[in-house]
Amino acid sequence: MTYEELMQKAIEVSKNSYSPYSKFAVGACVLAESGAVYQGCNFENGSIGLSICAERNAIGSAIANGEKRIKAIAIYSPNQDKCFPCGACRQVIHEFCETDEGFDVIVKDGDNIKVYTLAALLPESFTL
Numbered sequence: 001m002t003y004e005e006l007m008q009k010a011i012e013v014s015k016n017s018y019s020p021y022s023k024f025a026v027g028a029c030v031l032a033e034s035g036a037v038y039q040g041c042n043f044e045n046g047s048i049g050l051s052i053c054a055e056r057n058a059i060g061s062a063i064a065n066g067e068k069r070i071k072a073i074a075i076y077s078p079n080q081d082k083c084f085p086c087g088a089c090r091q092v093i094h095e096f097c098e099t100d101e102g103f104d105v106i107v108k109d110g111d112n113i114k115v116y117t118l119a120a121l122l123p124e125s126f127t128l
Contacts, residue, residue: 003106006031006074007113010054013039014076017054020044026077028054030062033069033098038062055089059096070096074106074113082107082114090122100125 006029014027019042026042040057055073062070073093077083084107085093097103100119107114118125 001031001035001037003072003074003104003113003115006037006072007076007106007108009037009039010074010076011108013041014054014078015041017041018043021046021048021051024077024079026054026075026083028058028076029074030055030058030070031072032062032067033071034067036062036065036067038065038067053086053089055085056092059092063096068096069098070103071098072104072106076108081109084116084121087122090118091126093118094122094125094127 009029010027014025017025019025021044028040030038038058038061040054040061042054044051075083101117103118105116
């Protein structure tokens, strides 16, 4: 699957976002090591701390389907270009990727996509 196709799936799933409080819809699409893809969108709760980010939702879907390693993630929001994962999502991504240097985070920048390594977005990540 190409990164453009991953982004298209992130765009599609962002339409399912449940974000009545922030009005900030996000969609994510994870490429697993197996080649399978998993989508997720953010969903909010009146108790804001119970809200779930699109990235963690997509990764959770991959895990629920038996995946243990992910290779890339595309993230999209209609609210802003270059929608990067929050710190919590960066740490969760780190847990399930083989290497931070080899993991790609794909974001939309206007009509283009940009690719960043997780190492660039989460330097000196926490590891047990």
